């Protein structure tokens with residue numbers, strides 16, 4: 131337990147631009163201790179903020195006011211690896227990469243592989259329904275969580291889901307995945323293990339510009355080419371990556387596409403050939419297939435470090451996350467560049483292209499007068515464009531504090547009311563990570579809120595007292 | 600469930616569903632939602648006053664093959680969807696009866712025979728439009744393959760058996776139809792099936808029933824050929840059927856009671872041993888079906904399955920769902936929020952909800 135200013139300051143923020151403040155931080159080392167902490171909070175009427183590694187980008191782990199932050203970073207045991215059942219039980223504080231490493235000797239992996247996999251926890255991945263490059267083939271976290279143990283706001287413990295394919299009751303497991311710590315604290319996760327692919331081929335394609343790369347991605351999806359991952363990086367990302375990790379990307383390319391194909395030798399060879407044909411027809415200027423594991427690792431290292439590398443350009447960043455129908459990708463990418471230019475901002479794009487998941491990254495120096503306002507205005511315009519194109523406001527980072535006032539772009543008052551009801555069913559007193567996910571007006575049983583327009587600048591200004599950006 | 604003599608309404612649009620449920624809630628008329636009527640026995644016995652058929656809600660709302668997503672109304676049948684997708688080389692890999700409806704399949708969350716390779720049904724449901732018990736139209740999810748914008752309510756509705764809301768429209772994720780499809784059938788039962796699970800890395804499905812094992816292979820023709828050779832190493836006499844259906848046989852289906860089983864995959868052998876010869880299980884998945892003669896056999900098998908931490912709902916014949924509801928208070932609050940008058944098939948759900 132800690133209450134000194136330094137620790138409290140440390141846990142006042144996550145990897146988003148939002149800063150809060152908390153009353154108390156606890157680092158339990160078992161589910162029993164989590165339960166005991168939650169019981170104390172229940173008795174004292176304290177709000178609870180579950181937290182993993184704090185790499186979240188939507189402010190989900192940012193505490194507000196008199197909150198008790200429960201950190202899972204001491205709950206790092208891999209409890210049980212059962213290859214014969216294709217599952218493993220782990221504590222929530224296990225890092226994503228550590229889980230993958232623990233099951234690899236058995237011939238399996240944990241498929242969700244967020245770029246933050248060396249730092250983020252499995253509990254955090256579950257709470258945000260995290261994605262990653264290979265979710266294109268294997269699906270996001272919700273498809274890889276069979277069951278979980280949850281401590282509810284009142285201190286009760288429940289197990290949801292099952293080790294088998296079907297569990298009695300509503301799929302509450304499925305609702306907890308992606309609920310950003312607002313329904314309870316996950317104290318153990320039963321993850322589905324995915325067999326390692328027998329043959330993997332990693333290809334790096336260069337394009338004259340990002341739009342050509344996006345068109346190539348849309349064509350691959352349309353033609354039924356099943357890739358394991360399709361990641362796009364624009365020239366600014368490539369240059370930063372090259373300076374930082376020397377991944378071997380062509381710096382003169384307007385954009386690169388990192389495509390991974392997996393399966394058996396013959397099928398992968400067919401797919402590589404098909405990819406070459408489609409890419410050629412869409413203006414690819416070169417295609418390189420990694421010759422060995424080392425080259426493959428190097429190509430991926432570039433992608434996984436791209437976000438960090440961009441610090442080269444300016445000290446601060448604001449990373450966005452929105453998804454559009456894949457046929458609309460080229461058009462939306464053009465909009466992102468246009469909107470950034472209109473607001474005199476540097477935008478860098480590195481994203482999960484195969485899923486239509488854009489990650490516009492604004493890089494700036496907060497010292498510059500008015501720059502944050504411009505970033506927020508531009509971000510809002512991008513979200514509005516995505517929604518207008520049939521997209522959604524988050525694909526993997528979640529809503530947290532950052533985007534809650536944008537949900538009305540997607541959902542009516544009744545829709546949000548239904549969501550509020552589900553939340554209330556888990557946490558009737560509203561003490562579990564309050565203020566997150568749903569806009570302030572969303573209430574169960576009262577559907578008074580009209581379908582409004584989001585306004586990020588106003589939304590951020592209207593954040594509950596005690597938060598800063 | 601026997602529906603003879605019950606009045607039926609067949610709304611043609613969402614507004615009509617809204618009106619119907621508002622009236623039903625006000626009048627405390629108990630409603631059973633029915634699609635293709637292929638899964639009516641799934642669920643605990645529930646007395647109802649009215650049948651709401653989704654069969655006239657059968658339009659294709661949006662289908663752009665390049666998106667790999669289809670948006671259809673709930674009453675669209677599995678056969679109609681298949682016919683829509685096949686010319687574009689795509690499928691919704693759910694393997695259902697022709698008459699089953701998309702809404703009904705989602706509401707039951709039925710086991711998918713090819714789940715090992717194509718994943719469970721629940722992971723393919725992206726967006727649901729539904730109407731709550733008291734007649735509120737609710738939109739959940741979105742038409743993109745990734746989405747964490749708010750709570751994952753589509754997941755809540757999959758398998759809800761029409762007890763929370765009437766699903767009126769769904770967006771589902773599709774996959775490309777495989778170029779080559781083949782079913783291998785061999786003698787040797789579970790040992791052969793487990794051998795295949797180890798040695799055939801891209802098996803789309805492995806089913807064992809009695810002394811028979813079936814292997815489904817789908818993909819590039821060369822890969823299917825290579826895997827056939829590996830499969831033959833475990834079962835030299837395996838019979839190969841190109842473009843043959845899967846499964847080839849469903850011996851459980853001839854019995855008066857059919858139950859769907861779910862256990863951790865390694866428990867399948869233990870369950871099949873109790874279930875008798877007319878049962879089948881999906882190796883590596885832990886799902887299966889058992890054909891049973893009646894209540895005594897069901898009881899015995901259900902006790903065995905539940906002692907292994909699994910579930911055994913009946914999908915045809917009498918016997919209900921069995922099982923115990925986790926977190927009953929949460930379940931009750933969710934049910935009350937979506938269906939405040941308690942008119943949607945009261946009692947049908949797990950735990951008599």
Ligand SMILES: Cc1cc2nc3c(=O)[nH]c(=O)nc-3n(C[C@H](O)[C@H](O)[C@H](O)COP(=O)(O)OP(=O)(O)OC[C@H]3O[C@@H](n4cnc5c(N)ncnc54)[C@H](O)[C@@H]3O)c2cc1C
Pocket residue numbers: 144145179180181182183184185186187189190191202222243244245246249250251252253254255256257258259260261262263310311312314315316317437438526527530563
């Ligand atoms: C460089 C970088 C790259 C990233 N790349 C990706 C990416 O590719 N894909 C992706 O999806 N995300 C990515 N992220 C975002 C982030 O890493 C993920 O959201 C991750 O899942 C968060 O894990 P965490 O342990 O840091 O959780 P935290 O940030 O600590 O918490 C995130 C949310 O989960 C809740 N939570 C945490 N633990 C629990 C628990 N045990 N029980 C209940 N609720 C809990 C918190 O309350 C909060 O709402 C990236 C972030 C960074 C900084």
